[in-house]
Amino acid sequence: MANKTSGGNAAFHNFNNDFAHIADPNERRRLALAEIDKAPFGWYHVRAIAVAGIGFFTDAYDIFAINLVTAMLGVVYWQDAKGKSAGKIPTNSDTAIKVATSGGTVLGQVGFGWAADMVGRKRMYGLELILIIFATLAQSLSSDSPSISIVGVIIFWRVMMGVGIGGDYPLSSIITSEFATTKWRGAMMGSVFAMQGFGQFAAAIISLIVTAGFKNSLLTASSASKCDGVCQIAVDKMWRVIIGFGAIPGCIALYYRLTIPETPRYTFDVARDVDKADVDVKQYMSGRFGEGKPDEIIRAAAHTDAVDKLDPPKASWSDFFRHYSQWKHGKTLLGTAGSWFFLDVAFYGLGLNNTIILTAIGYAGGTNMYETFYNTSVGNLIIVCAGAIPGYWLTVATVDTIGRKPIQLVGFTLLTIIFVIIGFAYNKLHEGGLLALYVLAQLFFNWGPNATTFIVPGECFPTRYRSTSHGISAASGKVGAIVAQTVFGPLRTRGAPKGSTKSPWLNHVMEIFALFMLCGVFTTLLIPETKRKTLEELAGEVPGTPNYDPISSGHMGKRDSVSGSGSGEENVHPEKAV
Numbered sequence: 001m002a003n004k005t006s007g008g009n010a011a012f013h014n015f016n017n018d019f020a021h022i023a024d025p026n027e028r029r030r031l032a033l034a035e036i037d038k039a040p041f042g043w044y045h046v047r048a049i050a051v052a053g054i055g056f057f058t059d060a061y062d063i064f065a066i067n068l069v070t071a072m073l074g075v076v077y078w079q080d081a082k083g084k085s086a087g088k089i090p091t092n093s094d095t096a097i098k099v100a101t102s103g104g105t106v107l108g109q110v111g112f113g114w115a116a117d118m119v120g121r122k123r124m125y126g127l128e129l130i131l132i133i134f135a136t137l138a139q140s141l142s143s144d145s146p147s148i149s150i151v152g153v154i155i156f157w158r159v160m161m162g163v164g165i166g167g168d169y170p171l172s173s174i175i176t177s178e179f180a181t182t183k184w185r186g187a188m189m190g191s192v193f194a195m196q197g198f199g200q201f202a203a204a205i206i207s208l209i210v211t212a213g214f215k216n217s218l219l220t221a222s223s224a225s226k227c228d229g230v231c232q233i234a235v236d237k238m239w240r241v242i243i244g245f246g247a248i249p250g251c252i253a254l255y256y257r258l259t260i261p262e263t264p265r266y267t268f269d270v271a272r273d274v275d276k277a278d279v280d281v282k283q284y285m286s287g288r289f290g291e292g293k294p295d296e297i298i299r300a301a302a303h304t305d306a307v308d309k310l311d312p313p314k315a316s317w318s319d320f321f322r323h324y325s326q327w328k329h330g331k332t333l334l335g336t337a338g339s340w341f342f343l344d345v346a347f348y349g350l351g352l353n354n355t356i357i358l359t360a361i362g363y364a365g366g367t368n369m370y371e372t373f374y375n376t377s378v379g380n381l382i383i384v385c386a387g388a389i390p391g392y393w394l395t396v397a398t399v400d401t402i403g404r405k406p407i408q409l410v411g412f413t414l415l416t417i418i419f420v421i422i423g424f425a426y427n428k429l430h431e432g433g434l435l436a437l438y439v440l441a442q443l444f445f446n447w448g449p450n451a452t453t454f455i456v457p458g459e460c461f462p463t464r465y466r467s468t469s470h471g472i473s474a475a476s477g478k479v480g481a482i483v484a485q486t487v488f489g490p491l492r493t494r495g496a497p498k499g500s501t502k503s504p505w506l507n508h509v510m511e512i513f514a515l516f517m518l519c520g521v522f523t524t525l526l527i528p529e530t531k532r533k534t535l536e537e538l539a540g541e542v543p544g545t546p547n548y549d550p551i552s553s554g555h556m557g558k559r560d561s562v563s564g565s566g567s568g569e570e571n572v573h574p575e576k577a578v
Contacts, residue, residue: 029268036264037182037534048179049188051260052172053195054253055129059165060199062136062246063101066158067351068207068376070094072239075227075369077150087224093151095485100155102482104162105169106475112167113471117315117464121175121266126257128167133250135161140244166478170470173458177466178263182534186399189455194392197446200384206245208377210238211370218370227369235369265535269463270315315464323465328549332460333469335526339408340453340477342520346419346513347445349484350438357383357438360431387442394443395451403531404452405524411448412520415441423511449520453477459530462539488512 039045074089081088108128116124139157144150172192180188211218217234221227227235313319324330358364363379366372399407418441422434429437457470492503528538528547536542540549 032264032268033534033536036179039181041181041184045179045181045184045188047256048176049191051253051256052176052192054249055132055168055172055257056192057195057199057202058129058132058246058250058253059168060196061203061249062132062161062165062199062243064200064380065203065207065242065246066098066101067354068203068380069239069242070097071224071376072235072242072373073097073150073154075224075235076232076239077144079225079228079232084225087227095489096151097154097158099482099485100158101162101165102478102485104159104164105166105478106162106482107159108163108166109169109471109475109478110166111163111471113170113467113469113474116171116174116467117270120262120270121171121178121467122260122262124167125171125175125260126254128164128171129250129254129257131164131167132161133247133254135164136247136250137244140240140247166471166474169454169474170458170467173454173470174466175260175263177458177535178265178463182532184400185459186404186455186531187396189458190392190396190399190451193451193454194389194396197384197389197392200388201381203242203246204377204380204384206242207238208374208381210241211373211377214238215370218373219368221369222367224369224372231369238373265463313464320465320468323462331526332528333472335523336453336457336460336469336473337476338523339412339449339520339527340457340473341480342516342523343412343445343449343453344477344480345484345488345516346415347450347484348481349488349509349513350441350445354380354383356431357435360435383438383442387439388446391443391446391448392451394447398447399452399455400531403529404456405527405529407447408449408452408456408527409521409524411444411452412517412524414444415448416514416517416521418444419510419514419517423507423509423514426507426510449524456527456530459533459535460528460538462541463535 070089075087078085078089079087112124112128135157139154139161142150142153142157144153173189176189176192177185214234214237217230218227220229221231324333355364358376358379361379361382363375363382366375395407418437422429422437422441426434453473457473458466461469488509492506492509495504530538534542537545537547540547542548543550
């Protein structure tokens with residue numbers, strides 16, 4: 001029998017002491033995980049959402065803020081450019097700065113995803129936030145020099161920041177998933193992801209505040225090419241404040257991330273430390289700070305006893321390839337990764353319409369620099385509030401009742417129709433019609449595949465490969481974002497006169513996006529419905545359920561040890577669906 005211990009924090013309860021008296025490690029595992037799955041929704045769930053969600057708030061803020069900041073960089077560092085280019089950042093530099101974040105994100109998603117399965121969620125959680133905070137502050141203090149341009153410095157730090165942002169995707173998703181109650185797991189994960197909408201909103205608000213703060217200086221210049229002297233100094237301060245503010249929310253959440261206990265599912269299935277997992281379950285539910293500290297002698301004995309007795313197979317490269325070489329498992333990874341890729345190509349590509357949309361609502365340009373920056377900030381606030389934020393929270397409200405797969409399938413279908421209309425009727429649409437379609441697209445992106453592609457990979461894979469698989473899926477999405485920015489961004493200006501801002505091919509680009517959305521419909525058919533199912537059932541570990549896989553669950557070859565059974569059938573440790 002294991003000693004009772006303390007540990008954990010207010011956001012992540014530690015469940016361990018409840019089942020320390022049970023000798024069979026598989027039964028202790030089943031009961032402890034059932035305690036998490038059946039737990040009524042409580043304040044410790046809300047705190048867990050807040051701790052994970054602040055990371056996504058920060059991620060979205062940092063990614064969205066750069067769209068507002070690059071115009072300011074042009075005013076500060078390209079004031080001496082010739083002709084009409086004065087005060088404007090070159091297109092190639094603008095694209096490079098934005099793509100740098102996505103490139104770093106791919107590395108972080110794969111790297112942190114793999115590391116969280118190798119060394120544990122707890123050891124990695126918080127490190128990605130430290131990297132984001134440090135890189136964000138470094139950006140805000142950057143400048144050029146005779147030996148290096150501002151573009152090179154910012155690209156370096158945005159790649160570093162991107163690595164941290166990438167790590168937040170698999171870690172926040174699976175940690176929320178593995179601590180969540182089954183009934184409301186989708187809503188909890190959706191709430192974490194929905195913080196992106198508030199992050200985008202905050203970036204536009206901070207931009208609006210600093211614009212108002214430097215109003216008198218900005219009024220001295222009628223255009224970017226004439227913004228020198230006090231105007232240029234003001235803009236230099238503005239972009240640094242906007243970027244630097246992104247580090248503040250991360251600092252608030254850092255303590256809680258560094259002090260969470262390891263998720264009980266990882267401790268049971270990968271670390272195979274039964275006694276420690278029991279303590280962590282109790283700690284999470286009680287809301288106490290720190291992590292569990294079981295008696296080390298008893299813990300070592302329990303660990304030795306559990307290594308060979310626990311059902312789930314040990315993680316290894318050979319087991320990884322064996323698992324995903326089976327079509328029933330490989331198709332799920334293909335479905336999550338493919339859906340995320342097709343989604344992000346169009347999701348990031350839709351931003352190519354932002355200038356047109358801002359013009360349609362009367363918030364593009366201005367007679368002086370104050371009006372220009374003011375209109376850009378307010379226009380982006382309207383865009384975020386019109387479609388993005390409502391879409392996120394409609395997902396939270398319906399994902400555990402309608403289900404993940406129907407929401408994603410209907411979302412891709414409606415987006416296909418919307419992009420077909422935008423593309424083929426582009427030259428016939430009035431600005432009001434284009435605005436309505438844009439808002440609908442934002443709504444069904446976020447009340448659809450943009451949210452569900454984040455949720456499903458955090459649920460449908462076995463614990464030992466859950467983080468790696470989520471990281472691969474998320475990285476596929478960011479590759480799609482890079483394609484949208486580097487391929488379709490320049491493609492939309494095909495045929496335009498040199499130096500022109502026109503987009504003659506934009507309608508054809510929208511038609512191509514419709515094809516990507518249609519492909520998303522087919523990849524969605526490969527994923528399972530995860531609504532109201534335990535993670536163990538989705539991993540195929542629960543006998544008698546449609547997903548049951550005796551090999552992946554580790555039940556194959558375990559025969560009934562009860563004397564007199566004589567059946568010769570395999571004895572699977574019956575994990576009841578909870």
